[in-house]
Amino acid sequence: MIGYIGTYTKENGKGIYRYELDTEKGEFKSVETAAETPNATYLDIQNDRIYAIKKGKTKGGIATYEIADFETGELRFIDDCLEEGGSGCHLMLTSDQNYLVDTVYGSGEVRLYEVDDRGVVTDRLDVFQIEGDGPHERQDGPHAHFVTETPDRQYLTAVDLGADKLVTLKIEEGRLEKVAECKVAPGSGPRHLVFNETGDFAFIFTELSNEVIGAAYADGVFTPEEVYSALPEDFDDHSQGAAIRKHPNRKFLYVSNRGHNSIAVFKVDEEGKKLERIQIEPTNGDWPRDFNITPDGAYLICAHERSHNLVLFDINEDGTLTRRESEAEVPEGVFVGFL
Template sequence: MKHYILFIWGVLLSTFVLGQNSKYQEFFVGTYTSEGAEGINLCKLNTETGEINLENTFTGIENPSFLRLSPNKKFLYAVSEAGDAGSFVYAYEVVNNELKFLNKQSSNGQGPCHVDVSSKGSYVAVACYGGGTTSIYPVLKNGKLMEAFITNVNSGTGPVKDRQAKPHAHSIKFSPFESLVFSADLGTDQLDIYQLNFGGLKKAEQKFVKLPPGSGPRHFDFHPNGKVIYVINELNSTVSAIRKEGNDWKVFQNISTLPKDFKGESYCADIHVSKDGKYVYGSNRGHNSIAVFEVNPTDQSLKLLETVSVEGNWPRNFGITPDGTRMLVANQRSSNITVFNIDKETGRLEFTGKEIKLPAPVCIEFL
């Protein structure tokens, strides 16, 4: 009887502790050390109050501007925009919320700006803005990166001469629905498509989706139905909706991320689709807002609901908490991360009044 009581007490205590801990959501922050940051930050969000605390800072990496965790959350991969010293992608093991450096590999191009991990954690992909290249790296079971088994060198130009004189691969992502890899190239106005199979990568049967001239595709996200991709375009502040029709991907809508009466300069950055596929969010740098779109349930076209001030300057990347209730926005130039409530019924945002000051935050990755 005594052992039974102790067992029940232990279960209740464990449940209490887990309940207490569940109100916290930890996340990593990518930064620019060239703008005063020290490295990769680990922060903790109180999901009840919206308050954020800085837990730790991991140094020894230059300009870790974009981060991605492996699906099992055991490994973190970060690009390092190291300039003339050489550009790299770093691999870390996450041990008790500490980062243990594993190894690094060349990014095979200047200005690596985006990294992604395949659904099983077997591959890491990197896009280089300066070099216009994309690379795929096999991942060992211990999380270390092998040398890239393929590097694609993009070609082409666009009509915006000061931004599109050459290719600028700005993002790369593994499709969660099939063995395809997509990459947005700002310099060529294309969403490039590759086929990943048997440890190799080749151009897919449809090699790319051509986007409006001068649009400058930057980031993109997938609708949960697997048939629609939303691409946010930096240069003309729009979102292009792309649908799979038969075996081909085709643009079926281009919609502005800005209010009709806005006259200033603004450049889009990041985009995310809500888990239920009902809403799409995009960041405007210059207008300094998040554009909130409602997704038509029939054809997945977009309708702009509102643009909400980010309460900061130059919103680079932003993240939606795993439970879908809050959004964290990394404002690069005002050096703050701001917290918003998400109304799950309407998709609309409300500033909580909570923020944390951190030098040059540019990426949010939830642990």
């Protein structure tokens, strides 16, 4: 199995790494540089294209790559779209493949790009500015951290850590128009979210409070309900929530804690609306910024930004994790994905 790691390039990271996982033996076979590009902190892997966050000296935007060989995972750079402004922290291609959207943490912006017939990002069309702040010292203003399409494919939802809110947007004639917004607990700092299988409920992971917030969803509107901690009850040191992923069978939910350096595992009820925490597993590294689950649901791969290692876990039938001995070195890893 071929996969990719996106990295910072502040120290020894090169941008995009390609790794191979032997799924029969349960071990990493190889890791090598796939593309040298500045601060490829998030990727979207779609068909034969990879879209990557790219940071220039004074500009920010998106780089488009072709997966030139599906056997080896070799990449070929096609073009980039860079304009004045900060680099993004998350991006996604819309389901109609006509647009790409990214979020900018520093400014709290959501930016809309055009994608041409070749599947290449060509122009920035619009910028939506989120407004607000919060009580935490890191909430001096809006900090947009994530954007995704809603399950009904009618809207986009942006998650803002600085303003403690979710903003629902709609693309109208190449512009981003606000539809609704939802406030969550002050100081919680929402970061990422996933939807349940039926699309009527979301689980929002918070960075500042390390919690999962369950929220009902209907026609662009979110209604927060129960809250679940991702940390042990007796832990009172510093930790920050990072990634949230759902298992392909939709029965389990996983989140990573930076600082506590663990992954919390939750069992999802049959209706897909309630959680039960069943495990908190150490990640064997420092600062687990991202992780992902193989499409067959057999393994979880975790990237550590500070200790620069990939760690492999078995996913057991009950959803719990068991760490394998196999590890690989990747500097400043902050995104994990699969071909």
